[in-house]
Amino acid sequence: MKIRLRFIGNLLFILILLAVLFSYAMFQGGFVSWFLFYSFLPILLYHLGLLFYPLNNWKVSRTLSKRIIQAGDSIDVTIHLERKFPLPLYYGMVEEIMPASWNRLHYDYAFLNEPDHVTIDRTMKKMKMIGFKKQLEISYRLDKLPRGEHELQGVRVLISDVFGFVKKEYIYPVQDELIVQPNTRDIRISDRAVSFEQGQQVVNLFQLENTNVATGVREYAPGDRFSWIHWKQTAKNQTVMTKEFEQERSNNLYVILDACLPKRKNPLAFEASVELTLSLVTKLEKNTTDIELLTVGRETKEFSLGESNQGKGDIRYYLTKIQPDGEIPFSGALRELLLTKKRMERLVIITTSVDDFFWQTIHELRQRIAQIVIFYVQGSKFILEKEQEIVAQMKKSGVAIHVLTEKEMVTNPLEVSIR
CATH class of the missing domain: 2.60.40.150 (C2 domain)
Known part of the structure; x- marks a missing residue:
């Protein structure tokens, strides 16, 4: 409508101007008047042609x-x-x-x-x-x-x-x-001591293998390994007895990205957390067989990274377009998610916000998850005093939480301490 009105206005302007010049030449007469009319006539015709130009x-x-x-x-x-x-x-x-x-x-x-x-x-x-x-x-x-x-x-x-x-x-x-x-950063990961059923030993948190713990004995069955035979019980019962194991631990490493809308929005902090997630997954994929990436926002997306390159491509593509959304705080969404995940042994959480409920959730998770590492990515001026107290409490309780501010994020390679 606006374009049509402009067209009509320009057309009327040209026609009126042409009529005025022609009237002036007709009534005034003489060489000067007609000279002015014919001099402006090509210009007016050009404007008319421009007006109808497609x-x-x-x-x-x-x-x-x-x-x-x-x-x-x-x-x-x-x-x-x-x-x-x-x-x-x-x-x-x-x-x-x-x-x-x-x-x-x-x-x-x-x-x-x-x-x-x-x-x-x-x-x-x-x-x-x-x-x-x-x-x-x-x-x-x-x-x-x-x-x-x-x-x-x-x-x-x-x-x-x-x-x-x-x-x-x-x-x-x-x-x-x-x-x-998103960029892929060069990351350096340190080791720490972790506790198992057999005692404490120094291992890399991200290179743990499946462990089986014998919980009883039973009679030998075809297919049982020779190394499973329990010799003492075999001699005692005069029949071949083998060890009975608890259900095998899951070797999957779960990486969880906070994609919920925070109370205090910092776009750069979220970009840093996405970059850290992709960099960690890329780094850990070289040392760990099975990696599960979960992004928690309005909806939860899960990706498996195995031997195929399909999972790698899906993760990179999804992290390319992901933006924070969802009304539920990350601490609440995380609690709901982990209630559905019964078998988790290793967990890496990347977030841009912490609160009391988040601390309570982590405290409960420690009862059934062997290793939890948390990366809190935020600008130093955005971290409130209350949040600093929560982080200090978690560290005091033995939770591996690491605050990554602008000081740490500009280093190359990025030093990720899990001690």
């Missing part, structure tokens, strides 16, 4: 230097414009319609305390002298692109005459997808 039949396309990049990288974009009829145009303005997901920057984690640095108004408008050219190219560069699955929707083209009397614009639906994956 802008919507241009061919517009876009070329991206890369379509899959890492967070923080840059790309070069080139917009190609082609038209059939070379009507002389004074200038044209080309604007890229930026997606809302690009109104952020991927900053270094040294700015973990300054999330306002992340938000920007990313625009691209360029003016180009067109003249009689049939083909045009507009190039620009996008820097520090944020993680996510971004879709470019269209290009706006605006043309005008030299006086600005007639203006026309059209939005071309040019769609292109750009995938910005």
Whole structure:
């Protein structure tokens, strides 16, 4: 409606101006009057032609230097414009319609305390002298692109005459997808002593193997191993007896990412937690056979990382587009999730918030889960005094919780202590 009213207004303006000049020449008469009329007549006819010029039949396309990049990288974009009829145009303005997901920057984690640095108004408008050219190219560069699955929707083209009397614009639906994956950090993991049924021994927390504990004896059955024979009971009962084992421990390592909406939003902290999650999974996959990744938000997603590369690709793709959502606090969502998971032996939790209920949940989990490691990722200025007290309580109780602030996140490789 707005475009139609503008068209009618411009048409009336040109026709009225033409009528005024013609009337002036008719009533005034003489060489000067007709000279002015015929001098302005080509300009008015040009404006009339520009008004009816079909802008919507241009061919517009876009070329991206890369379509899959890492967070923080840059790309070069080139917009190609082609038209059939070379009507002389004074200038044209080309604007890229930026997606809302690009109104952020991927900053270094040294700015973990300054999330306002992340938000920007990313625009691209360029003016180009067109003249009689049939083909045009507009190039620009996008820097520090944020993680996510971004879709470019269209290009706006605006043309005008030299006086600005007639203006026309059209939005071309040019769609292109750009995938910005989270970075993978180099991580160094230290060891610690953990407790088992047989006593305490020094092992890597993430390299534990299945353990079986004998709970009784029974008669030998075909298929039992020779090493399972209980010789004392065999001699005593005069029949072959074998050891009976408790149900085998699960060797799976569960990595849980907090994807719930926090009370105090810090976009950079969430980006750091996603990057840490992918980096940990990539690191641990080399040393641990089975890894289960669970993301807890509005809904819970579970991924298994085994020997196939399919799981790796699914995890990377999902972590590319994940954003915090859900109304339930992470501590409550975590409690509900773990009630359904009966057999867990090793657990790594990555979160951007802690509270009393979270501490209570961890305290209860320690009764049935052998190893729990927590990574609390947050800017130092965002950690309240109450949260510092909770972290201190958890450490005092023997919980392996580690606070990763801007000081730790900027180190390379990232030192992850689990002592």
